[in-house]
Amino acid sequence: MTVVYALYGVAALLALAPIAVFLGAAPRASSIIYGACLIIASGLGANALLALFGHADASGVTLPLGLPWLGSHLRIDPLAAFFLVVVNLGGAMASLFALGYGRHEETPQRVLPFYPAYLAGMNLVVLSADAFTFLVSWEFMSLTSWALVIAHHRDRENLRAGYVYLLMASFGTLALLLAFGLLAGSNGNYAFDSIRAAHPSAGLAALVLILVLVGTGSKAGVVPLHAWLPLAHPAAPSHVSALMSGVMTKVAVYGFIRIVFDLLGAPDWWWSILVLAVGGITAVMGVLYALMQNDLKRVLAYSTIENIGIIFAALGLALAFKAEGLFLAAALALTAGLFHVFNHSLFKSLLFFGAGAVLNATGERDMDHLGGLIHRMPKTAFVFLVGCAAISALPPLNGFVSEWLTFQAILLSPQLPSWGLKLMIPTVGALLALSAALAGACFVRAFGISFLGRPRTPAAASAHETDGLSLAAMFVLAVLCLIAGIVPGFFIDALAPVTQAVIGVNMPHQAGVQWLSIVPIAESRSSYNGLLVFVFVFLSGSIGAFAIHRFASDKSRRGPAWDCGYPDPSSITQYTASSFAQPIRRVFGTTVFRAREIGEMPPPGGMGPARLTVQVHDLIWEGLYVPIADLVGIAAERLNVLQFLTIRRYLSLVFAALILLLLVLAIWQ
């Protein structure tokens, strides 16, 4: 029954789209639409939670839509249920945020119709149980999010972002189309059940893996297919950015898990090497790119790329263990990856909401134009700080738990016999550790430059606090981050049916462990208790504060900043985002980005200013995308000749094509 309820919810969301068109730019339109989305998404999320906790029906529903001989299969199994929870929690929170934020939207008629359709599309992708429905919903999801990306179409940057997004999305869908075509075979068995039953040959499975990695990876933002993500995610309105980064990338991860873990059958050992390599490189490159950006939303978009890398690395580990038959370790690695999926959707949505609030309050996205916002927007600053601490994997919040679980899985991997894995896994572990440390640096920078310090522009100095509904959405997400960090055992148990369905075993039951610790493998090996760590830190801090205030002094007074005796009233002498990243840019960026600092001093006695130029090259864009674009341009130039042929030439082209097809038909049996 749960799948039927889910379909009702999706239908309701789809029905909201024409209602939004009808309402147009009416004053209460956004409240009505977002409120309805909030209610429907919450309902869908509760339904998915019910399905996850054991009330899922194994049989699905087949609707008479789509291909005539196939119909449209839809089903909720545990994997789909988990991802539906993620999608609808993100959707509900975004709708709640948009109830407050959407009031400031200038052209609501360009956003409102596509928003419910976008939510519906994402739900449908996860619900589909055959290739045709999957691909149609996938394209629908891409197109509605494209419409949302170019909603603010007056800005040329947004149009360019939409163009690149459309190109990459089409490319990804093409890869997935080829993959499903190969899987379904020449008989056209598109239903997932029949694909699962057919066992493809090793070569075919390898080709499908690569195509799926390209297709879902480009939607998730895997390096080097990530170029659209930092353009498109910031261009959309903030609640949509949160959905794209926090939720749509997870739908891509769902596609990867569904096809590679579920439909392809037993994996080969070398698949995991590919996925691990991709994950590790993506993680480090993502966070290094993030450290070079000054635009707050672009920092968050690149940080999404980093976290997707971490998720793919965990999935690669799970593949390696599964290929070797070490199913318990595979369950641990898969749980770590899925837990990170959940955590990332929480804190990335929270961070994007915060960035949206800042954008609303100041009109600025550039960190170099912000500063001192902690005084003007204290509540927003507090929840944004919780988000930054969570994404930097600080205990006792949730980011640390998924990172800890991933490291425990890495420590299990010396049992794997393959030499390639023996060398790849410690390297990937080092890359993950490096990306975690750099992520901490990135978010100290993001929070510190935007919210702390002194305001750098009048816009920042006159910011106002966010409205109550948006704050409520952020606050709920912050509380969820804390809960997931303190009692992770419940979440690990909730993931047990998923790993049971995908791998065949699940992790040891966590709810019974004393004091609410988590023990992923065995007590003698490792355990972690988030609640106790939280209690200890809280108690030590409180005891310290109380003792000092009671027995020592508790007086304080204000004065000018010490600054070694040279206080400067001008706020431009404090560190900017670019200067904060300078040491890291010099250490890592010199090789990775060919970063150069060029200082030009005026001659002695000259009156001109000194100039400092920082050059950073995106080597992937310059080395991969620009040559391909140039090639396409050259090919188009050559093919342009076809526009100017005579009628006789056109006729001969048609004739030649016909002869060719008949020849092929004659030769190929």
Add this chain to the structure above:
Amino acid sequence: MHGLQFDVAHLLAGSLVLVSFVMLYQDRLYALLNVYALHALVLALSVAWQAFIQQAPHLYVTAAIALVFKAIVIPVVLHRIIVKLGIHREIETVVSVGLTMLGGIALVALSMVVMLRVTAGADPLAREDLAFALSVVLMGLLVMVTRRNAVGQVVGFMSLENGLVLAATGAKGMPLVVEISVAFSVLIAFIVIGIFLFRIRERFDTVDMQALDRFRGERR
């Protein structure tokens, strides 16, 4: 063979790899020479320990040769050459230290994979020592490739030879004759290189390889 003897042999071979890493890290000539002296000292200790556990007294002679010749005589002579030639004391490396060390790790990983796969059935102590020895050889080559200064390249060559000696002693029963002939040929090569360095310095006033490259086309 297992137990403490195994572990100490491994520890000494691993220390040799560690000192090779330290050699990759150096960018001053005198420090490079000191690290090379340490390299030869650790080699002497390792060979002496092998002599102890294999009960092969001729290896003690090898250890003594390594100690006297390579740890004392050669660094002192190179030091005096540097002073005499007045070579600028800082070595410019071709690539940054970070990338060189990354290359060092990749070389160690490569030699691990090669040695442990190729010698799958042999004695475990010998295999792993051979893997370490191959790493030292490869890192000596890396030192030669990434230094601009001729003296730096000579030191890389000598550390490569140390790796070869480690490999030979690890595989049981290297006869003394081989060691003496290898050491002798290295000595000859060394003297020849020293003479060449003096002549090059006389003629071109520098031993920087990049500067010397400019003169190659002048014969036209």
Add this chain to the structure above:
Amino acid sequence: MIRDLALQGSEMLLVLLLSPLLTGFVRKVKARLLRRQGPPLLQPYRDLARLLRKDVVLAQNASWLFRAIPYIVFACTWVAASLVPTFSGGLLFSWSADLIAIIALIGSARFFQALAGLDVGTAFGGIGSSREVMIASLAEPAMLMIVFTLALIAGSTQLSTMAAFMSSSEVGLRVSLGLGLIALVMVAIAENARIPVDNPATHLELTMVHEAMVLEYSGRHLALIELSSFLKLLLYVSLIGCLFVPWGTATPDADARELLFGAGFYVGKLAVAGFLLAVFETSIAKMRVFRVPEFLGAALMLALLATLLRFVSGSF
């Protein structure tokens, strides 16, 4: 149960009380090596008492976060330090946070410390914070790889289990342990802001990292920050001690006499470590800021090599 609780509690108090003494000892030995008299051994206690009594002077635009951060840093560092075995193994709550969690707690303290540097909006704070996160971006991965190496040898990431394994006879003289020890010493020097990475006694902006971040703190806030850095030094020395010099640690079921012996051994280890640190700091010069990434990169490479060796073969 009561005994275990008492042991854990006395451990927490011991680290709190001993840490200023360790720093005082290091300063005294450094001064003596430089042929100065140096401050008295108990001077850090007097400094803390003096700072606690004074009023706090806050910058005009310091926020609530600035005032809260010293307590957060102190709490994280104290909890982390209490979970490292000092004179006795088998702490009661050691199962609640393993070595990865302890490292992450130190990382939390550093995260908030770096935020404090940016809060007042001066250039000094920015220098300190940006350099600190650069150092952390290499020191933390190196530390994690060391943890991996140790966990692969000892079979667990729990610090008590690791310490017990290291003091048993099953561990041999392993290459990866040697590499791990060297890398750990390098990381410990970097994390505690010691020469050659940072000068703990400097007040020149070009040479500051840690001092620049805490430049605006005064009074009880500065006392807490100083105490946290004392605790961090003690934590790292105890960590090296319990993992690589484990002899003399009392076992979890020891009686009072063995515990006293264990405490005596522990103080002895602290003295030796402090002496070695002072000698090391006096004999070399501080590195240029951009040589520090090469130094820490070498530590990361050594730790990565150690982990690789453990993955490749069980006898390394």
